[in-house]
Structures are given as C-alpha cells and as structure tokens.
Amino acid sequence: MNTAHLxxxxxxxxxxxxxxxxxxxxxxxxxxxGTADRRSVFEVFTRRLPEGRRYGVVxxxxxxxxxxxxxxxxxxxxxxxxxxxxxxxxxxxxxAGYRFRGDIxxxxxxxxxxxxxxxxxxxxxxxxxxxxETVILSILNHDSAVAAAASRMSVAAGxxxxxxxxxxxxxxxxxxxxxxxxxxGGFASTSDLAAGFRYKIPTVGTSAHAFTLLHDSERDAFTAxxxxxxxxxxxxxxxxxxxxxxxxxxxVAGTELGAVRIDSGDLLxxxxxxxxxxxxxxxxxxxxxxxxxxxxxxxxxxxxxxVDAYGVGTxxxxxxGHPTCSMVYKLVARAESDAPGAPLRPVAKKSMGSKTSVxxxxxxARRLDADGMAEAEVVGSGPVPPGxxxxxxxxxxxREGEVVAREPLDAARDRxxxxxxxxxxxxxxxxxxxxxxxxxxxxx
Amino acid sequence: MNTAHLxxxxxxxxxxxxxxxxxxxxxxxxxxxGTADRRSVFEVFTRRLPEGRRYGVVxxxxxxxxxxxxxxxxxxxxxxxxxxxxxxxxxxxxxAGYRFRGDIxxxxxxxxxxxxxxxxxxxxxxxxxxxxETVILSILNHDSAVAAAASRMSVAAGxxxxxxxxxxxxxxxxxxxxxxxxxxGGFASTSDLAAGFRYKIPTVGTSAHAFTLLHDSERDAFTAxxxxxxxxxxxxxxxxxxxxxxxxxxxVAGTELGAVRIDSGDLLxxxxxxxxxxxxxxxxxxxxxxxxxxxxxxxxxxxxxxVDAYGVGTxxxxxxGHPTCSMVYKLVARAESDAPGAPLRPVAKKSMGSKTSVxxxxxxARRLDADGMAEAEVVGSGPVPPGxxxxxxxxxxxREGEVVAREPLDAARDRxxxxxxxxxxxxxxxxxxxxxxxxxxxxx
Numbered sequence: 001m002n003t004a005h006l007x008x009x010x011x012x013x014x015x016x017x018x019x020x021x022x023x024x025x026x027x028x029x030x031x032x033x034g035t036a037d038r039r040s041v042f043e044v045f046t047r048r049l050p051e052g053r054r055y056g057v058v059x060x061x062x063x064x065x066x067x068x069x070x071x072x073x074x075x076x077x078x079x080x081x082x083x084x085x086x087x088x089x090x091x092x093x094x095x096a097g098y099r100f101r102g103d104i105x106x107x108x109x110x111x112x113x114x115x116x117x118x119x120x121x122x123x124x125x126x127x128x129x130x131x132x133e134t135v136i137l138s139i140l141n142h143d144s145a146v147a148a149a150a151s152r153m154s155v156a157a158g159x160x161x162x163x164x165x166x167x168x169x170x171x172x173x174x175x176x177x178x179x180x181x182x183x184x185g186g187f188a189s190t191s192d193l194a195a196g197f198r199y200k201i202p203t204v205g206t207s208a209h210a211f212t213l214l215h216d217s218e219r220d221a222f223t224a225x226x227x228x229x230x231x232x233x234x235x236x237x238x239x240x241x242x243x244x245x246x247x248x249x250x251x252v253a254g255t256e257l258g259a260v261r262i263d264s265g266d267l268l269x270x271x272x273x274x275x276x277x278x279x280x281x282x283x284x285x286x287x288x289x290x291x292x293x294x295x296x297x298x299x300x301x302x303x304x305x306x307v308d309a310y311g312v313g314t315x316x317x318x319x320x321g322h323p324t325c326s327m328v329y330k331l332v333a334r335a336e337s338d339a340p341g342a343p344l345r346p347v348a349k350k351s352m353g354s355k356t357s358v359x360x361x362x363x364x365a366r367r368l369d370a371d372g373m374a375e376a377e378v379v380g381s382g383p384v385p386p387g388x389x390x391x392x393x394x395x396x397x398x399r400e401g402e403v404v405a406r407e408p409l410d411a412a413r414d415r416x417x418x419x420x421x422x423x424x425x426x427x428x429x430x431x432x433x434x435x436x437x438x439x440x441x442x443x444x
Numbered sequence: 445m446n447t448a449h450l451x452x453x454x455x456x457x458x459x460x461x462x463x464x465x466x467x468x469x470x471x472x473x474x475x476x477x478g479t480a481d482r483r484s485v486f487e488v489f490t491r492r493l494p495e496g497r498r499y500g501v502v503x504x505x506x507x508x509x510x511x512x513x514x515x516x517x518x519x520x521x522x523x524x525x526x527x528x529x530x531x532x533x534x535x536x537x538x539x540a541g542y543r544f545r546g547d548i549x550x551x552x553x554x555x556x557x558x559x560x561x562x563x564x565x566x567x568x569x570x571x572x573x574x575x576x577e578t579v580i581l582s583i584l585n586h587d588s589a590v591a592a593a594a595s596r597m598s599v600a601a602g603x604x605x606x607x608x609x610x611x612x613x614x615x616x617x618x619x620x621x622x623x624x625x626x627x628x629g630g631f632a633s634t635s636d637l638a639a640g641f642r643y644k645i646p647t648v649g650t651s652a653h654a655f656t657l658l659h660d661s662e663r664d665a666f667t668a669x670x671x672x673x674x675x676x677x678x679x680x681x682x683x684x685x686x687x688x689x690x691x692x693x694x695x696v697a698g699t700e701l702g703a704v705r706i707d708s709g710d711l712l713x714x715x716x717x718x719x720x721x722x723x724x725x726x727x728x729x730x731x732x733x734x735x736x737x738x739x740x741x742x743x744x745x746x747x748x749x750x751v752d753a754y755g756v757g758t759x760x761x762x763x764x765g766h767p768t769c770s771m772v773y774k775l776v777a778r779a780e781s782d783a784p785g786a787p788l789r790p791v792a793k794k795s796m797g798s799k800t801s802v803x804x805x806x807x808x809a810r811r812l813d814a815d816g817m818a819e820a821e822v823v824g825s826g827p828v829p830p831g832x833x834x835x836x837x838x839x840x841x842x843r844e845g846e847v848v849a850r851e852p853l854d855a856a857r858d859r860x861x862x863x864x865x866x867x868x869x870x871x872x873x874x875x876x877x878x879x880x881x882x883x884x885x886x887x888x
Contacts, residue, residue: 028673192463228476349683
C-alpha cells in the first residue's frame with residue numbers, strides 16, 4: 001500500500017472508513033443477493049452551480065486518486081466493523097481482499113464544469129464502485145468549492161498575487177486541502193506549513209500583532225523582526241497608528257524594506273496613504289500587502305488601489321458563500337443480468353422534485369463557436385459526433401485499479417487558466433448570472 | 445508521544461505543521477531578540493456571533509487537547525523547515541525540544557458562549573504559546589460552527605432523533621470532526637464510519653437509490669435488503685412511486701418493518717400520506733425517516749408531521765449558513781520585562797474599525813437572575829466578585845503541559861443540554877435575534 005501519496009501531511013494507512021455506513025450494508029445485501037458483481041457505472045455530477053455562479057472548477061481529482069489507491073480494509077478496521085456488527089462475516093472477508101480494480105475517467109483537475117457535466121465516472125462491479133461514493137464526494141465537493149472561490153478571486157486580483165491564509169478558519173486538514181485547491185484556482189502561496197510540506201506549495205508569513213505587543217514598543221518589535229528576518233521582510237503596520245508605524249518601519253529597515261501589511265481599517269484609503277508615504281520616504285519598491293476579510297468583491301474594489309498582494313482567509317476556505325458543491329454520485333448504468341458480459345442498461349431514479357438524473361454511461365465535450373470560444377457543454381451517450389471527438393473532456397484516470405494520470409499540481413493550475421480563458425468573456429464577471437454556456441444532451 | 449488520542453481516525457505523528465508560517469518566524473525573531481521567554485497570555489474569543497444567532501456552542505475542546513499533546517517537531521518536519529529555510533538553526537534546535545509546558549483554561553466543551561467570552565486562555569512563554577494559535581483556532585472555529593448548527597437543529601427536532609449524514613459534503617476529515625461536534629450539539633448518530641471508529645458515535649445507514657436501481661425491480665431490491673439486514677431495516681421508498689414502494693415494502697418485510705426513508709419531494713405531504721398508508725397496512729410501528737436537504741427551519745416545519753427521525757447533511761456540516769466562527773487568538777497580557785517573575789501587563793491592539801480587543805488576563809462568569817436563569821455573561825480581570833465566584837466558566841484543561849481535563853464525549857453533550865436550558869427561553873427561537881444575554885465587562 002502506498003501511503004506516501006495520501007492527501008494528508010502525514011502517513012495514513014487507509015481511507016476506507018471515510019465512508020457512510022450504508023455503502024457497506026448495501027454491499028452486504030448485494031453479496032447475499034448475488035448482485036454485487038453486476039458491472040456498474042457511477043457518475044459524479046451536479047444538477048446546478050451555486051446560485052449566481054457562471055462556471056465551476058474541478059478540484060481534488062489528484063486527491064481522489066490517492067484516496068482510491070489507499071482504500072483498503074486493514075485488521076483494525078475489520079475488527080471495528082465486526083465488533084459493531086456493521087456487516088456480516090462473508091462481507092468482512094470480501095472487504096479484507098478489497099482493492100478497487102475498475103476504471104475511472106473524469107474531468108482533469110482544474111477543468112471547468114457546468115450543470116450535468118459528468119465530472120467523474122467510476123466503472124466496476126457494483127460492490128467495488130459503490131464503496132467509493134462517500135470519499136470521492138467528500139473530496140470533490142470540498143476541493144471544488146474552494147477552487148471555484150479561488151478562481152473568482154484570482155480573476156478579481158488581475159495579475160497581483162494572492163496568498164491563502166485561511167487555515168485558522170477551517171478544520172486543520174481541510175485547511176491543507178484548501179491551500180491545495182486555492183493553488184489550483186490561481187493562488188500563489190499559502191500560510192499553511194502542512195500544505196507546503198505535503199504539496200510543495202510556496203509558504204509565506206512574517207508576523208502578527210502579537211509580535212508587536214510582545215515588545216516594549218513598535219520600534220523594538222520592528223528592530224527585532226528586521227534583525228532576524230532581514231529588511232526584505234513584511235512589517236505589520238496597523239497595531240497602533242499606521243502612519244507612525246510606516247515611518248518607524250522605514251527608519252528601522254531602510255528604504256529596501258520588502259513590504260508592509262495592513263490588516264484592518266479602510267483598505268482603499270489606507271493603501272493610497274501608505275503608498276504616498278512610502279514613496280515620500282524613498283521606499284518606492286516597498287510593497288503593500290492587504291489582508292482583512294477579503295473576498296472577490298473586496299479584491300475587485302481595490303483594483304485601482306496601490307496594492308501589491310492580497311491575503312485571503314475566511315472567504316476562500318468557506319467557498320465565498322458556497323462551502324460545498326452539490327455533486328452527487330449516481331448509478332447511471334448496470335449489467336442487465338448476472339451473466340458474465342451482460343450488456344449495460346441505463347438506470348435512473350424517477351424524477352421527483354428537483355432530484356433528476358439522466359441515465360446512461362456518458363461522454364462530454366465542449367463545443368466551440370467560430371471564434372474558438374466555448375459555446376456549449378455537450379453531454380451524451382452512445383457514439384461521439386465526429387465534430388466533437390477531439391473536444392472530449394473525460395480523461396482516463398484509473399485503469400483496472402492502477403492510477404494512470406498522476407500529474408504535478410502546476411499542471412492542474414495551468415489547465416485551469418487555459419480552460420477559463422476558453423469561456424465566453426462573461427464567465428469572469430463577478431456579478432450573479434447563469435452558467436456561461438448551456439449544457440446540451442445528446443443521448444444515443 | 446501519544447498518538448492514540450489525536451482527533452483523527454488514524455494515528456498521526458504530529459500536529460506541528462497545522463500552523464501558519466508566521467508563528468515560526470515570530471518565534472525566530474523573538475528568540476534572537478531575547479523576548480521569546482516573556483510569559484504571555486493568549487485568549488480565544490469572538491467579537492460577534494454569526495448574524496442573527498442568539499448563542500454560540502463551544503465545540504472541539506477535546507480535540508484541542510489532543511492537538512496540543514501531539515504538537516511536536518519530528519525529524520521529517522525539522523528537515524522540511526530547514527530545507528525551505530523557514531527558520532534558522534537556533535530556532536530549529538528550540539523546536540526539536542518543543543513541547544507545550546504551559547497552562548490552558550477554557551470553557552468546557554458543550555458550554556455556550558457569547559461575544560467576548562474568553563473561550564480559551566493559553567498561558568506560557570511567548571514562544572511556546574504563539575505556536576499553538578493556528579491549530580487551536582482551526583479546531584475551535586470549525587467544530588463550534590457545526591456544534592452551533594447541531595444545537596439549533598436539535599431544538600427544532602424536539603425529542604426526535606437526528607442523524608448526521610454530511611460526510612460527502614465536506615472534507616473527509618472535517619466530516620469526522622463534524623460528526624463529533626454534531627453529537628455534542630445533540631445529534632444521536634452519524635453515517636460516518638470513521639466517526640464511529642474514532643469517537644464511538646453510533647453509526648447508522650442501510651441503503652441508497654443505487655441499491656434499488658441495481659436490481660431488476662424495487663421488489664427484488666427490498667427482498668434482497670430484508671433478507672440480509674432483517675425486517676427491522678429502513679427501506680428507501682422514493683426511487684419510483686412512493687405509495688407503490690410503501691405497499692411493496694410492507695409486503696416484503698411484513699408489518700414489523702423498521703422504517704421507511706423519504707429522500708425527496710414534499711416531505712410534509714409525503715410523511716402524512718405514508719403514515720396513513722403504513723397504518724392502514726397494519727405497520728403501525730414502522731417509523732418514517734426523512735432526509736432531504738434539511739436545515740433547522742425545515743425540521744421545525746415538520747414538527748406536526750408524523751416524522752420519527754431526521755437525517756441532516758449539507759446544512760449541518762456547513763454550519764447552516766455559518767461554516768466558521770470568527771474566533772481569534774490574541775495576546776492580552778505579557779511580562780513587563782525579561783526579568784524572571786516580571787509581572788504581567790495587559791496589552792491590546794489599538795481599536796481600528798471593528799477589530800477591537802480588550803487587554804488583560806480574564807475570568808468569566810454567568811450571572812443568574814432571581815429565577816436562576818442566565819442574565820449576563822460577565823467578563824473581568826482582577827478579583828472575581830464574591831457573588832460570581834461559584835458561577836465561573838473557565839475550567840483548567842492543561843496544567844504545566846499535562847492534560848488534566850479529558851472527558852467522555854457524552855459529558856460535553858450533557859453539558860450542552862444543561863447550559864442551553866439555563867438560558868432565557870428566547871435563546872432557542874430560530875428567528876434572527878441578538879445574543880440572548882449581554883456581555884458585561886468588569887475590568888479590575
């Protein structure tokens with residue numbers, strides 16, 4: 001078992017318990033009924049984007065691959081399932097030998113998606129595929145929510161770098177995944193050391209108000225920081241009086257001071273004042289970093305301000321109002337019978353209320369207009385029309401249980417920039433709107 | 445090192461990297477300046493409750509104790525910090541010997557809190573206490589958000605049991621902590637096996653729509669489920685036609701069928717219809733479980749419906765609109781000088797905008813009115829007034845680095861019920877309002 005690639009900053013033996021109990025009871029009942037081996041196709045999709053959002057961003061694909069690879073039932077876990085009588089003896093035996101041996105295709109990480117996009121397709125026996133539902137949805141729903149918020153913030157920031165600093169606002173391991181998803185969505189760095197350790201994301205950070213308050217004066221604090229971290233450091237200037245602090249900062253660090261950080265107050269006003277003051281003091285290259293409760297709208301409102309970098313916490317790790325996506329994992333096709341090689345039959349829950357599904361094993365392609373911009377997300381079953389064959393969106397991720405699509409995180413990050421650039425311009429408007437391209441169904 | 449009690453379903457060697465980089469750079473600068481040993485008091489508090497909420501619920505205290513105990517820098521971590529030049533050699537040596545040796549007091553888990561409540565107080569040298577900021581805030585901000593949502597839902601549900609089933613809507617380890625916080629807030633069980641494994645929370649679950657769709661008919665599926673899980677199981681009846689499914693369910697399982705679950709449609713209408721149908725079929729003891737996108741308001745709207753249990757997912761794990769709290773970790777006092785035994789001096793960031801802090805090492809007590817109900821959260825420094833001495837809220841959690849306040853999760857769950865019951869009746873109104881008692885300051 002490969003524990004080294006698990007999406008955690010530490011080795012973890014297994015992801016098998018990140019699972020809802022009903023996956024195991026369904027397995028038990030299907031084993032007994034003789035239906036657990038029926039070839040099945042499950043698809044991950046969402047019926048809608050968060051209200052007002054124009055596109056979604058696939059985040060977490062790489063973490064899903066790690067989770068699938070490490071989804072094994074070791075003796076501690078089996079003992080627990082036995083002690084709690086969660087499943088019966090034949091099921092325990094089946095689980096002891098479990099590893100996923102099926103196929104997974106999906107939108108590669110960083111790609112954009114729309115309502116109905118088959119973001120991931122898991123194919124195997126019912127038993128082996130149903131077990132993965134919970135952990136796959138946990139990862140994609142969480143990471144995609146953060147990646148989407150990051151993408152909007154990165155649009156709002158233009159070329160200015162964004163720093164992820166939300167670790168303190170979310171679960172300590174959610175924080176690590178959030179830093180990763182933010183990087184995919186366009187952030188440049190993170191405050192979270194575990195994310196640096198696990199994913200090699202650049203880490204940043206210098207000091208908080210506590211450091212100033214520890215010392216007998218702001219000057220003492222700045223002197224201590226510069227002595228230790230050098231004049232290229234970032235000094236926090238809003239503990240007492242900002243103008244006074246900026247003056248002291250340049251006196252202590254010299255005009256080569258790296259940056260000042262403003263963490264409260266009217267950022268627009270303060271950024272202009274501080275820039276003016278820094279320039280007057282000769283610190284023309286000293287940058288200004290702002291970090292107070294920013295979201296994509298606040299970032300956009302500072303576009304004309306002399307700000308060099310944004311630090312974003314709460315609103316990033318909580319998906320800027322949408323902390324989860326509504327992705328579901330649905331059985332869309334299964335073998336007609338228990339006979340080996342039986343053909344697949346599309347299946348779907350009957351529509352009731354808004355919980356509609358479209359049955360059948362699907363492909364997806366993004367159709368372009370004459371200018372080469374996306375004009376529709378086409379989702380179909382059966383043969384792919386010739387004109388769409390080279391615009392297909394699903395890539396092979398796992399073949400007969402082996403991960404075949406590992407990639408560096410920068411590949412996902414670059415892919416997102418390219419995918420977003422291929423959307424109509426209105427995709428990146430921050431105002432509320434409909435999905436920027438429609439989803440069309442071409443069911444064979 | 446004790447890895448067994450870490451708040452994860454698996455052994456993890458250390459929590460030391462769940463930390464913002466600036467904690468370590470501040471440590472380095474303070475070590476060099478000779479100020480790292482100044483005795484310091486940090487307090488966790490929030491300036492406001494989420495908009496409209498009338499009380500907060502402390503969640504995660506037990507997980508904080510685990511995290512503090514496991515906050516050590518092993519060689520992998522030190523190598524990372526050295527390779528990335530995050531801190532210098534003297535700091536690495538200091539970190540290699542690190543363990544927290546200070547004192548922590550706090551509101552015990554399950555207690556309610558209000559703006560300004562000193563939810564946790566960490567006291568030690570600046571260096572040892574500043575390092576814990578990020579992980580303490582991650583845990584308390586996340587777990588308290590879920591516990592607060594759970595508490596409101598549990599009020600709305602009256603005596604009916606609530607099932608936590610949000611794992612698929614949040615990070616896979618956030619899910620485990622969410623199940624734990626939900627239990628503290630009043631939930632009865634969880635779908636999440638990892639939460640059952642790690643925290644002994646009762647787990648539940650039987651089947652999903654995929655199980656019905658796997659089989660050639662709904663009758664086949666129900667027959668398979670009952671054959672394997674017994675007639676006390678819960679059958680999911682909304683895959684096709686609910687009335688048809690309920691009839692089939694009772695035919696297959698008999699009138700001793702445990703429960704039926706409805707996961708879509710107009711739950712109020714369906715619950716009444718299904719109850720009527722079950723009673724007519726003689727299945728008078730068969731329960732009805734509903735599970736479709738519930739929040740506290742939807743739960744309350746079903747109060748008069750014949751519903752026996754609620755399953756709640758998305759809205760629980762996302763804090764029902766407030767996925768994080770705004771708790772901060774602030775230096776409120778520190779030694780006046782580097783001299784051993786130097787007295788503490790209150791410190792605070794100067795007010796700018798809404799980021800106000802109150803300096804000084806604080807106590808807190810809940811003052812009661814003549815009827816014995818809470819009438820104010822009193823937060824003070826200096827001596828505790830005699831009338832409040834036995835109403836103090838902070839309990840000793842860690843003494844000189846040793847955890848002294850471990851308790852079973854049920855203790856926190858029971859404490860929450862008692863604490864909520866001591867608030868004025870308007871505390872449990874679901875409508876938006878102000879904090880149900882005011883916070884008064886009595887600064888010595």
